[in-house]
Amino acid sequence: MNNKFRKVSIVALLSFTTIFTACTAPVSNRDTSPVASQISNEVSTNIKLNPQEIEDFIDPVFENMMEKYNVNGSNFVVVQDGKVLVNKGYGFADKEKEIAVDKDTVFQIASVSKTFTALAALQLVEGGKMELDRDIQDYLGGMKVPNKTNTPLTLYNLLTYTAGFDYPDKSLFLDPKYVDQDIPMKDFMTENMPTVVRKPGEAYTYDNFAFLLAGYAIQNVSGKSYPQYMEDNVFKPLGMNSTSSRFTPELLGRMATHYGPDGKPHSVSGHAPTDGPHGSILSTGEDMAKYLIMFQQEGTVNGKKIINEKTAEQMQTYAVFADKSIPMTTVGGFEGYRNDIMNGHHVVLKGGNLPGHQSLIVLLPEKNVSFYMSYNNDTMMSLEVYEAFMDQYFPDEREVEQPKYIPLSEKDAEQYVGSYLNTRFFFLNSNFTYGDGNLIMETGTSGKHTLKMIHPLLFEDEAGNKLAFKKDHQGQIEYFYYTNPNGLDFGSDARKVHIKPAFNDVPNDSAYSSYINNLHARDVLFAKEGNNFEPRGTMTQGEFMEVLMIAHGWHSFPDMIEGHKKQMITGIPDVDRNAVITRQTAATMIQNLKQAKLERDIKLTDDTAPWAVEGIKALISQGIADPDTKVNEDGSVDFRSQKPLLRQEASALLDLAFGYYALPRTP
16 A cells, blocks of 8 residues: 555544544643554454564565665564564674674664663552652752743653653763763763753653653662663563663674664764663664563563553553644653554554664554564664555555545634744744635745644645644643654644744834844844844854854754854854854855755855855855845845844844745745
């Protein structure tokens, strides 16, 4: 069944059921319905998978996909009814040494680790040592989490990606140098603690720091280090003898070589802190099979109860939804992204990615079938294997009907219209307008989309991808989640951008006011003193670099910041953070990150340094120029390259380059 047909069939069936009841409450409202009713009504019967038939089918899939994605080696495990049906390797763990992947090859499973951390936390909940709905501060031994809301942050929020942190990836410090270092969680977290800025439970944001914090709570409450707790209470009872949350010489010796998408090997990445409840676990196909069996046997393996039946079910039951038809997360750290591939079945999954290694775990609780795979580069091959497996064994068997849409009035559209910023990827901007009974969405990644309303809060684009709006605790439209798999617009909720009170010294009729207001709303530029913006003030190179990183949107990923800072000053001589920045230096920094293409012939008439000419031309050709820069009919421009950059000019350049306007524009 092809993708287009499957997407239409999902929408067609669900649009005629009560499953589309408007989800007006915050996403933290828990759905307590049985697992069987979480996604949709299924019409297929359970099947018994045959090991040889699986291999006959999947072998050529891996052969084709590994060639397509330049993957050197992968493992693959399938379990049904507590029995391992397939556990094998493909290709090479080390291509240069011709070492084959087998069931004992070690991979970094990256964020799949989050499900293990959730399991450990829920063990402590079972034992009465923690409570899901209690303030997490009670479990941190005095460590403080800044919280700008009036709502306590709970363990439940951490495990369901609804903590509300401003920078959820401040835990992502990756580098080979960390492999041999010991960086304690407490020290790291004290220096890098984010702030809760959204009401906990209100919005979904993929959150690495939340699981790091949950791991620290486990450590503090249990009285054992995170690695020791996991070894004593999870890995050893499960018989996972080749699994660890830390590097060991023995596991490093069996680890698959890390490769880039270009097929070239590179060093294994260590992480800070050393113990990573959000992504530091290493494992094998042999061990991961035991983890899958535990879920299929209601929390028990070889007579040992790891978690009770209720907890095992809870980990596989969706608790957070964007809409009743769009499952998001469970309390077990599992997710529901790419629900177009689920084919209408109840599926929970978790992917993991580190430089050179990628993993995916997929559970179908109602079918008692699970599979796991890891491979040694960080492409998205796993999703194509997942799709092929589902289409072969669990196809979409629901009836196909054309969806019915509800007209949207211009007045009703007002609550949705506006600009939104992704709560994790700050470079993802979206803008909604109204047109001819529909919402019109524009993004800088996937372009322009027409959204038709299925019911208030739920819309569908021209390809059948759903977009669900969500209300905040005050009952106002504040967030949306988009299932489009092609434009990086999914993965976390986006939040509406609200214009803040105007600055005293920026007139409403100023040609720069909209740019200044946009950047102020996005917390990129602020007042200089009191409520004065000082639009004609200057900036130092250092000040502009920091603002540029925020406008660019990648400042929330600490391991990428230094690389982007080096990139932004490429080709600029005599960089001095304390010097007043010129227009040509600022434009070159923007272009180094923007990489705009020259769209039309531009002729600079002023004295511009040779190293800045091409970048300035490219920006101007795409309409990235301040209002006082005029392009004549013959393409000639006086950019005033040597003059200091004014704060109002910086606002225009940054908003045009990295705001939702960041689509090709003709000057």
